[in-house]
Amino acid sequence: MNSGQIIRRIGKSDVSASAVGLGTWAIGGWMWGGTDEQASIGAIHASIDAGVSLIDTAPAYGLGRSEEIVGKAIKGRRDKVMIATKCGLNWQTGKGNYFFDQDGLPVHRYLGADGITHEVEQSLRRLGTDHIDLYITHWQDPTTPIAETMEALASLKKAGKIRAIGASNISVAELESYVAAGQIDAIQERYSMLDREIEQTLLPVTTANDVATLSYSSLALGLLSGAIDPARQFTGDDQRKDNPRFSEANRHKVAAFKAAIAPVIDQHGATMAQIAIAWTLTQPGITFGLCGARNAEQALDNAKAGRIVLDADDLALIDAAITRHLVAMDA
Numbered sequence: 001m002n003s004g005q006i007i008r009r010i011g012k013s014d015v016s017a018s019a020v021g022l023g024t025w026a027i028g029g030w031m032w033g034g035t036d037e038q039a040s041i042g043a044i045h046a047s048i049d050a051g052v053s054l055i056d057t058a059p060a061y062g063l064g065r066s067e068e069i070v071g072k073a074i075k076g077r078r079d080k081v082m083i084a085t086k087c088g089l090n091w092q093t094g095k096g097n098y099f100f101d102q103d104g105l106p107v108h109r110y111l112g113a114d115g116i117t118h119e120v121e122q123s124l125r126r127l128g129t130d131h132i133d134l135y136i137t138h139w140q141d142p143t144t145p146i147a148e149t150m151e152a153l154a155s156l157k158k159a160g161k162i163r164a165i166g167a168s169n170i171s172v173a174e175l176e177s178y179v180a181a182g183q184i185d186a187i188q189e190r191y192s193m194l195d196r197e198i199e200q201t202l203l204p205v206t207t208a209n210d211v212a213t214l215s216y217s218s219l220a221l222g223l224l225s226g227a228i229d230p231a232r233q234f235t236g237d238d239q240r241k242d243n244p245r246f247s248e249a250n251r252h253k254v255a256a257f258k259a260a261i262a263p264v265i266d267q268h269g270a271t272m273a274q275i276a277i278a279w280t281l282t283q284p285g286i287t288f289g290l291c292g293a294r295n296a297e298q299a300l301d302n303a304k305a306g307r308i309v310l311d312a313d314d315l316a317l318i319d320a321a322i323t324r325h326l327v328a329m330d331a
């Protein structure tokens with residue numbers, strides 16, 4: 001069945017997937033005020049049923065919890081999805097560069113060959129699969145040369161354990177080192193209507209080298225969903241609780257933006273989240289848009305964005321509204 005989703009290739013690899021991808025950070029619970037396993041599995045199933053074939057996860061999302069939930073959800077459906085997961089945030093050996101604590105455990109950035117070889121087996125086990133379609137270095141490790149990391153990743157690829165290589169949270173210099181060291185197929189970076197720095201830095205380099213870009217936090221942690229009104233409270237370890245980006249003033253600016261793009265929302269019978277995602281996917285150099293979802297309703301909402309085609313008039317109206325209401329946001 002044709003799901004109507006836009007399908008794109010991951011760099012020079014032989015892996016293709018839907019341009020809208022499901023992100024599963026919140027599904028791991030950590031920094032999102034906890035998780036509900038059944039609702040999370042519902043989100044993954046709804047995404048797959050709507051033709052979303054890219055699922056992004058990481059060991060760090062709840063110290064294995066997100067990967068385990070993805071593993072449960074894709075049982076019997078492995079052939080319908082491309083799995084992206086990550087390496088380099090290690091809470092087991094203490095090697096590398098200290099980064100943060102999670103659940104009382106120190107997590108280090110470590111991309112040495114021994115760490116990667118160990119981590120990939122843990123991820124394959126948690127995901128219940130024999131291969132990872134896109135394997136991404138999560139954060140960069142100042143203690144290991146990128147050439148060593150790339151050599152380890154290339155041997156995993158040769159062994160058939162991974163199919164494509166990516167890097168996340170990188171500088172232009174680091175991206176150039178990856179390109180020089182072998183075949184890098186993707187980067188994963190923060191990008192949305194509110195976070196556009198990479199347009200000037202990384203995207204010219206990815207475009208010149210046929211490297212795909214997966215945007216993360218494409219809905220600005222939910223702020224661009226249009227569903228966060230001034231009354232919404234964040235609880236527990238939800239990172240948005242003390243984030244100045246979620247100030248009441250900013251919520252009002254987003255509401256004004258939503259009102260300004262109402263003609264586009266109405267014309268497409270869409271939600272604001274869908275327009276934010278569809279806009280992201282039209283931006284030059286952005287190949288995939290990762291969107292988190294905590295339940296089937298959000299997942300389906302986001303999946304439908306992959307079928308919306310914004311024309312030049314829509315984009316002109318949206319861009320004017322971004323300049324008017326979002327560019328001057330305080331954080």
Ligand SMILES: NC(=O)c1ccc[n+]([C@@H]2O[C@H](COP(=O)([O-])OP(=O)(O)OC[C@H]3O[C@@H](n4cnc5c(N)ncnc54)[C@H](OP(=O)(O)O)[C@@H]3O)[C@@H](O)[C@H]2O)c1
Pocket residue numbers: 022023024025026056057138168169188189215216217218219220221222223225227273290291292293294297298299301302
């Ligand atoms: N490489 C990295 O370092 C890195 C960093 C960040 C993210 N990522 C990846 O990128 C993915 C996406 O980013 P993200 O999850 O950080 O943020 P996001 O996609 O900008 O926002 C996700 C949150 O927005 C809310 N939401 C989503 N869809 C909605 C809808 N249709 N209607 C209303 N609310 C909706 C949900 O939270 P509530 O319901 O609680 O409001 C959801 O958890 C992650 O899951 C992860 O896979 C990678």
